[in-house]
Amino acid sequence: MARTSSNMIPLGTAAPNFNLKDTNSNNTYSFDELKGTKGTLVIFMCNHCPFVLHVIPEIIMIANDYRVQGIGVIAISSNDIEKYPQDAPELMTEFAFQHKIDFPYLFDETQEVAKAFDAACTPDFYLFDASDRLFYRGQLDDSRPNNGIPLSGSDLRSAIDALIYNRTLKDLQKPSIGCNIKWK
Known part of the structure; x- marks a missing residue:
């Protein structure tokens, strides 16, 4: 499993808009239709990555904890399904x-x-904050497959709490680490 770090784009960057098909509902949505009133969490993930499989329980808990507080949650898979058929839309539906x-x-x-x-x-x-500006980008927490550190979601939870309660983020934002996106 290749370890790739996220690109730490500048804070304050505007959220790109999109129109993508939801594999859960078969509806097409834009960022504006899915964003939350207080902010929006966008997660790039896929079905087969061991890093995603490791953190998916915490992602689900974070989504459940924060959507009721006005945070929109959106997952996106961008992998090449010709080379990685396990990430095909019908299997995304099953995974969900x-x-x-x-x-x-x-x-x-x-x-x-x-x-x-x-x-x-x-x-x-x-x-992203309520104005669709990047507030945090980086890791969920320090847990990785087989490193013995339990999942907590601490980094992402601290960022969401800071956003909701209008606090400044004090901690250094560490890049996420996972499998590289499977480009065409």
Whole structure:
């Protein structure tokens, strides 16, 4: 498993808009239709990455904890499904059902959305404020597959709390680490 770090794009960057098909509902959505009233968490992920499989329970808990507080949650898969058929839309639907993902899991077939976000790995986390400006980008926490550190979501949870409660982020934002996005 290749370890790729996320690209740490500048804070304050505007959220790219998109129109992508949700594999849970078969509806097409834009960023504006899915964003939250207080902020929006965009997660680039896929079905087969061991880093995603390691953190998916915490992602689900974070989504459930914060959506009721006005945070929109959006997952996007941008992998090349010709080379990685396990990430195909119909398998994304199964993955979402299996893991009880009830937020949109969008398929970026052209990979243009991943490029617009400068996404590099799975999982890759982007937290935007209510004005659609990047507030946090980086890791969920220090846990990785087989490193013995338990999942906590501490880095991302601290960022979301700071956003919701209008606090300044004090900690250094560390890049996420995961599998590289499978480019065409």
